[in-house]
Amino acid sequence: MRFIVSTSTLLKHLQTVNGASSSSTVLPILENFLFEIKDGNLTISATDLQTSMTTSLAVESKEEGKVAVPSRILLDTLKTLPDQPISFNIDDATFSIEISAGDGKYKLSGENGDDFPKIPVVENASSVNLPASVLTEAITKTIFAVSNDELRPAMTGVYCQLSPQHITFVATDAHKLVRYRRMDSKADKASSFILPKKALTLLKAALPSTDVNVSVDYNATSAFFKFENINLVCRLIDERYPDYEAVIPANNPNKLVIDRALFLNTLRRVVIFANKTTHQVRLKINGSELNISSEDLDFANEAHERLSCQYEGEDLEIGFNARFLIEMLSNLSGEEVTLELSTPNRAGLLIPQTNDENEDVLMLVMPVMLNNSY
Secondary structure, three states: OOEEEEEEHHHHHHHHHHOOOOOOOOOOHEEEEEEEEEEEEEEEEEEEEEEEEEEEEEOOOOOOEEEEEEEHHHHHHHOOOOOOOEEEEEOOOOOOEEEEEEOOEEEEEEEEEOOOOOOOOOOOEEEEEEEHHHHHHHHHHHHHHOOOOOOOOHHHEEEEOOOOOOEEEEEOOOOOEEEEEEEOOOOOOOOOEEEEHHHHHHHHHHHHOOEEEEEEOOOOOEEEEOOOEEEEEEEEOOOOOOOOOHHHOOOOEEEEEHHHHHHHHHHHHHHHOOOOOOOOEEEEOOOOOOEEEEEEEEEOOOEEEEOOOEEEEEEEEEEEHHHHHHHHHHHOOOOOOEEEEOOOOOOOEEEOOOOOOOEEEEEEEOOOOOOOOO
């Protein structure tokens, strides 16, 4: 089997799917890409058995066949080569691969393509279409709030709720929660599933900046994303997602409106002086003044800053983990944000002051207990 392709084109396609491959010692073949040639097209697949990605590109070849190619050595070689035609010669009996590029020749051992795990096909699927920009925005706004706690598997993914009215994406790690809702994207019937973080990270990296349409097929076990020449299929997290609506406080009489960038940069400075374990900051609101302070008793470090704001409600003192607030403010857009509060021991809500009419973003952060030492 022989084919010719451009080094830069091949490298770009390999880097797109490489994240799906696995350095599994149990199944060494997962450290390979599967190359399949048919009708002048090269299809490249990578999988870790939970998430699989395929991409295809046109190559010069009159033959058909498949071979598993070691991913690491091939990527490392292509990264050092200039953009030029590169030819692959594969021995159909031994699966040895000879690569010729310019004046260089490189040999490596491939494996039988038939031993590569079959890429799943989603059967009996329902489907929904989403613009790439909507999907990118939904992943960006939620993925930072996903939990890494393997003991709570449901929280290690993003919960997708489809309905004829809108589509909702939810992520939480029990300290913070994000609900991102799109009014301009709908499904024919109501359904829900949990998408794993790894698949979403790969999807976000692969989604184009041009607004192509992404077809999403899903059944009880898997979800299948298809756009341009890329397919991504992942196993869904088979768990029950917590009732997130029950956590969102409905009655928040205290409302603080503040410049997002100003609040964010102040927190970034003040947290430098906070305890390195808790990252705790204290927000003290009275009238139209917000005092943000932190201290680290171990090193006698402390910081205080005063900001002016618009505030409706009673004077309040509340503590937060500044890292959570910083993550949320960094992932919100718009000039101003509203922080809705009720009492010092109940969750606070961060909401953009001006929402796009097609999107509804709500971020929730749990407070921390304040020690009243100052």
